[in-house]
Every structure is written in structure tokens, then in C-alpha cells.
Amino acid sequence: MGKKKLKARKNHKDSLFCDLFSNPERALSLYNAINGSSYRDPSQLTIVTMKDVLLLHQKNDVSILFDARLTLWEHQSTYNPNMPLRGLLYYAHNMEGLLGDRRRLLYRKSVVKIPAPAYYVLYNGIEEMPERMEWKLSDAFLVPVAGYEWTAYVLNINLGKNMSIMEHCPELKGYATLVERIRGLVSNGLKLEDAIPEAVEGCIRDGVLSDYLRKMKGEAQGMLLTEFNEREWEEEIREESREEGREEGANRLADLLKLLPPDSDEYRTAIHGTREERGALFQKYQII
DSSP: OOOOOOOOOSSTTSOHHHHHTTSHHHHHHHHHHHHTOOOOOGGGOEEOOOOSOOBTTBOOSEEEEETTEEEEEEEESSOOTTHHHHHHHHHHHHHHHHHGGGGGGGGSSSOOOOOEEEEEEEEOOSSOOOSEEEEEGGGGOSSOOTTOOOEEEEEEOSTTSSHHHHHHOHHHHHHHHHHHHHHHHHHTTOOHHHHHHHHHHHHHHTTSSHHHHHHHHHHHHHHHHHHHHHHHHHHHHHHHHHHHTOHHHHHHHHHHHTTSOTTSHHHHHHHHSOHHHHHHHHHHTTOO
């Protein structure tokens, strides 16, 4: 029998990163590594990611409620200075969900206490980026205004970067190692659909994320295939648009691709179709 062909996940809104750190134990490990803390009880941490609702055709990867904070982690493989605004919208969207019926309390005279925000962008793209950056919402203001700020803390999670965080969160280091191995195999001429299972098997053999990958092997490979395919298309589209001066159109197309199953006719139309066919998809999915 021939080798079974690797397929992308149809529920492609979840990446391997999102699935990995939607587990309370692994989320607590990442929280401790980023914040330099040493909390030990994952039962005190709650995953509050809004799973089934898209905000402006985007959603953040993982949101946790812990230590009186609402912490949001967004995994990004492309440079995007609009992350502070996106993070602010994610926080507001999560707060709407957390408040629920208690929103009526906002009209009373007493102060409604809410968890403090913390927003991190975890970058693992191929463009060179510093280990740490801070992107400010105020940089996007049309005119300078004091007193209003939102910060996206950008951490480079490529292998070899932010080693202290990596050493304190073996799951993050394992994820970075897996991604690096896939890239290495592809750069050596292996097709992506062959590189992913080989990298996964190698990580299991070497004890890298072995428990998780052994249990989730097939599904993990599907998530990785989707993750890399989307990343490749987004990078190619943005590069073409920069050359042609159409960055806004590239962002719209990238948003559209995130809503479509990669093996669907609509996905192929979005990539290879005419401007009119693509416009019909923008209208259908309300991407303005």
C-alpha cells in the first residue's frame, strides 16, 4: 500500500500552537516562563479563548484568566505592526464574553473590577526580528494623544531566541524545535507534506514534545500542514502586494484564506480566481 497522503485540517482555525497551549498545564508553563513566576497549580488557571466567534475575521490564539489578569497570546509568522489594535479588540471581545449578563452593572455607580490585560505576540516567522519588541497603539494615532496606550509585547520564539523563556517552558522550546526541523527538511528539498511527518517522528524519537505528538500525531500533522500552507500563502501574497503597492488588498485576501478550508473550491478560487470571483468571496464573507 502507498503512503497515506497528509491532509490539512478542515477545522483550520486552530493551529498546533493554539492546541498545544490551550492545555492548562502547558499554558501555566508558558505563563511562568514569560513572567518569571513559579506558580504550580494549573487548576487556578482558566482557558477563556473565544473559540467559535470571529472578530473582524480574526481571533486570538489563546486567552487565559489567571492571577487577576486576562492574558492573550497571539502566534504570528508574519510581520504585522497592527497587532496592538488587534490585541485591543481581542481583549474587548473577551471581556464581553466574560462579563456576560453582568454588563448591566456597567451602568451603576460602583466600579466593576476587571482583570488586567497582558497581550503577547509570539513571532516565529522567517524574517529577522529582535528577541523582544514593544509595539504601541499610540504609534497608529492620527494625532498624538497622551493618556491612552495599549502595548503588544512581541517575543521572538524561533529556536535559539529568548533562551531563558525556552528553558523554562519545554513545550515552547519543543514547538520551536519542531518548526525548525520542518523548515530544515523543506530547505533540503523535501516536500512539505513529507517533511512534516518526518520531523514529527524525529521529535518523538528524540523526546521533543514526544508525549503530545505521540498522542496527537495524525491531527498534529494536519494542523502543521495547514499552518505552514497558510503562512506560505500569506507571505507570498504580502510580498507580491508590496511590490505592486497593494498591501491592503493582500491583508484582505489573507483574512479570507483563514476562513476557508484549504482543500475547498472557494480556497482555490481565492488564490487562482479572477478579481470578480475574489470580490464575490469578499462580499460573501463580509471582508471589507
